[in-house]
Amino acid sequence: xxxxxxxxxxxxxxxxxxxxxxxxxxxxxxxxxxxxxxxxxxxxxxxxxxxxxxxxxxxxxxxxxxxxxxxxxxxxxxxxxxxxxxxxxxxxxxxxxxxxxxxxxxxxxxxxxxxxxxxxxxxxxxxxxxxxxxxxxxxxxxxxxxxxxxxxxxxxxxxxxxxxxxxxxxxxxxxxxxxxxxxxxxxxxxxxxxxxxxxxxxxxxxxxxxxxxxxxxxxxxxxxxxxxxxxxxxxxxxxx
Ligand SMILES: Nc1ncnc2c1ncn2[C@@H]1O[C@H](COP(=O)(O)OP(=O)(O)OP(=O)(O)O)[C@@H](O)[C@H]1O
Numbered sequence: 001x002x003x004x005x006x007x008x009x010x011x012x013x014x015x016x017x018x019x020x021x022x023x024x025x026x027x028x029x030x031x032x033x034x035x036x037x038x039x040x041x042x043x044x045x046x047x048x049x050x051x052x053x054x055x056x057x058x059x060x061x062x063x064x065x066x067x068x069x070x071x072x073x074x075x076x077x078x079x080x081x082x083x084x085x086x087x088x089x090x091x092x093x094x095x096x097x098x099x100x101x102x103x104x105x106x107x108x109x110x111x112x113x114x115x116x117x118x119x120x121x122x123x124x125x126x127x128x129x130x131x132x133x134x135x136x137x138x139x140x141x142x143x144x145x146x147x148x149x150x151x152x153x154x155x156x157x158x159x160x161x162x163x164x165x166x167x168x169x170x171x172x173x174x175x176x177x178x179x180x181x182x183x184x185x186x187x188x189x190x191x192x193x194x195x196x197x198x199x200x201x202x203x204x205x206x207x208x209x210x211x212x213x214x215x216x217x218x219x220x221x222x223x224x225x226x227x228x229x230x231x232x233x234x235x236x237x238x239x240x
Contacts, residue, residue: 002069003030004164004196005054010063012049012219023049025219026063033164036188036197038210046219047200048169054198055088055167056080068164085114089158089195091168091187095150097142097157104129104138107157116161128156132186148179152186159190166190168199172206184209 012024023046031037039047052058053065056072065072068087072080089110090096097106108125112118129135132152142150151171158166168187172180184206191197199210207213208227215223 003066004033004035004068004194005029005031005198006064006066007050007054008064008066010050010053010060010065012046012053012058013061023219024053024060027216027219027221029054029214029221031165031196031198033194033196034192035212036191036199036210038207038213039198039200039216040202040204040207040213041216045216047216049219050216051167051169051198051200055090055165056084057090082114085110086162088165088167089160089163091151091154091158091166091171093170093173095142095154095174097150097153099142102139102141103134103145103153106142106153107160110157111161114161124160125156128160129153132156146179147175148182151175151179151183155183155186155190159195164194164196166195166197168197170200170202172201172203180206 007027007029010024010027011022014021014023027050039050041047049058053060056065056067067083070083075083101109104122104125107128108121111121111124116124126135126138129138132155134149134152134156137145137149142153145153166187171187172183175183180203187197187199188209201207211227213225213227214221
């Protein structure tokens with residue numbers, strides 16, 4: 001099976017000698033469709049760099065990134081932008097919702113940018129909101145929502161349409177522990193089928209929602225643990 005995301009010998013060097021920083025050092029990582037992988041590691045170890053490179057928001061200094069079988073180094077800037085809109089969803093700690101758009105408009109924006117008609121986009125957006133328990137908030141503006149609700153809107157926007165890759169950098173960082181658990185459960189659910197998820201978190205309790213936890217230090221993967229099946233349901237007393 002082709003992995004949804006594949007990093008092959010990926011390195012990233014910022015700056016120039018003598019001030020260069022090797023943020024990633026020949027990282028190999030593959031995430032399959034339906035798999036959720038958590039990245040953990042100390043501050044400055046390269047977690048965010050790994051995520052931005054996996055999401056084609058930055059280019060590696062060496063190595064290859066392959067998304068859904070497509071080698072990004074062999075695509076044009078235009079095609080990469082298209083892939084980012086169509087295949088990859090991003091969830092950030094500060095939600096990144098546009099304040100002047102309603103909840104459903106925020107969710108459907110990536111679809112519309114990609115040419116989906118207004119009505120069709122709205123239908124798909126409402127369905128995604130429904131799945132996240134936010135249908136009744138569709139016409140509200142982001143500043144009328146709680147932090148947990150805003151993060152759920154960001155997840156709806158990230159998984160709407162044909163997304164195959166979900167990338168999240170500290171997606172629960174601004175939330176209390178109850179909302180943090182809810183968001184992790186939703187990310188877990190979003191990654192059950194075709195979507196591959198890669199999340200950065202510093203919270204080992206939340207990381208245990210993932211199928212696999214990858215530990216990174218000084219830009220290198222130093223360890224991996226596989227979460228035993230059913231561990232996430234133990235955390236919630238079986239509620240999914
Ligand atoms: N644009 C940049 N220019 C120069 N150095 C950078 C840049 N971005 C990141 N770095 C450096 O690369 C290294 C890895 O940074 P990165 O943000 O990936 O770490 P992180 O593990 O996500 O850290 P944190 O947990 O503190 O967010 C750090 O030493 C950082 O200072």
